[in-house]
Amino acid sequence: MKVTKAQAQANRAHIVETASTLFRERGYDGVGVADLMAAAGFTHGGFYKHFGSKADLMAEASACGLAQSADAAAGMELADFLSYYISREHRDNPGQGCTMAALCADAARQPASVKAAFAAGIDAQVDRPALDDAQPGVDVSPDGRVRRIALMAMAVGAVVLSRSCPDDAPLADEILDICRADVLARLAAR
Secondary structure (H helix, E strand, O other), X not given: OOOOHHHHHHHHHHHHHHHHHHHHXXXXXXXXXXXXXXXXXXXXXXXXXXXXXXXXXXXXXXXXXXXXXXXXXXXXXXXXXXXXXXXXXXXXXXXXXXXXXXXXXXXXXXXXXXXXXXXXXXXXXXXXXXHOOOOOOOOOOHHXXXXXXXXXXXHHHHHHHHHOXXXXXXXXXXXHHHHHHHXXXXXXXX
């Protein structure tokens, strides 16, 4: 049975979304093509009809995940967003959480196409008004960009450090609690 062009595009989008979730949960090396395609409901052989390589899918899935993360933050007050982001709930659900916190370390060891997807996603997120505490009059000055990058780095770093600890380690929660309080205090001081 021949698949329509629209169905092929929908299938590809479904594979990308499935890969985005699985990569965030297990890392790029923790997911094989066969497992990924099975999770998406397709056969392993169909993979190469959609992608030239796993690296091609990794780059596209990264861009998809970064866009999903940005969309999830859109419209939230910055303090509310950061309170959720630097939390145990977010930390414990990497497959549904931020692509940066889940995959930045992995992306650093991947091909240029994956790094380029991350750079574009990070840059787009840094330029989003939701990351600036000067809402609604967004500070687009170089100082505003510096503050947005620092906030992002603190938030992502807190989640990454906490995830690196055993789940039941008091340090895992201590990292989140201290970083969340510090970031929120910095926002309140501005």
